[in-house]
Amino acid sequence: MSEDLLRYDILIQDALRGAVKKILAEVGRTGLPGDHHFYIAFDTNAPGVRVSQRLKERYPQEMTIVLQHQFWDLAIGEHAFEVGLSFGGVPEKLLVPFSAIKGFFDPSVQFALEFDPGKTAEELPEELLEAVEELARAEQEHAESEAKAEDGAGGREAASSEPKRKKPKAAAEAADNAASGEVVSLDAFRKKT
Structure with missing residues (x-):
């Protein structure tokens, strides 16, 4: 054959x-x-x-x-x-x-x-692959900076006389999605914001 x-x-x-x-x-x-x-x-x-x-x-x-x-x-x-x-x-x-x-x-x-x-x-196309890699890097950097900010905020809260109010997780995620230009449902904002 x-x-x-x-x-x-x-x-x-x-x-x-x-x-x-x-x-x-x-x-x-x-x-x-x-x-x-x-x-x-x-x-x-x-x-x-x-x-x-x-x-x-x-x-x-x-x-x-x-x-x-x-x-x-x-x-x-x-x-x-x-x-x-x-x-x-x-x-x-x-x-x-x-x-x-x-x-x-x-x-x-x-x-x-x-x-x-x-x-x-x-x-x-190379442009598509590069754009996806760049978005992945940006998402990773955003997650790392968010984690650092949460760690830093926790230390400041303990030293402050008035505790800082934290947004509920769903509202924080919805706000992050809105800031990044992603589609966000109205229900995501309504959840305990």
């Missing part, structure tokens, strides 16, 4: 990823029709994936998201899609390259596609 120099397996994977891209683009324009909804599994370690550190710790290898009732800002790019979802009441923005997708399933019509992540002829 001769060697497959055309790499039909990769061509088919890329074509099917193109179908997922078209499906998501249509939903981004018109919304979900009928009972359609999607389960999308992806490799959280794939190049170009952007998820918060909190989600990365919770899903170190793979994550499955559901696009059904509560998602927002679905944006489809040439190489990736971005979507807003809520996890445990906390709004998050995810960026998922199409090459990171492992599975796509629409249970309303029993339609499923399975992929080998990273098995693609498509290369992600």
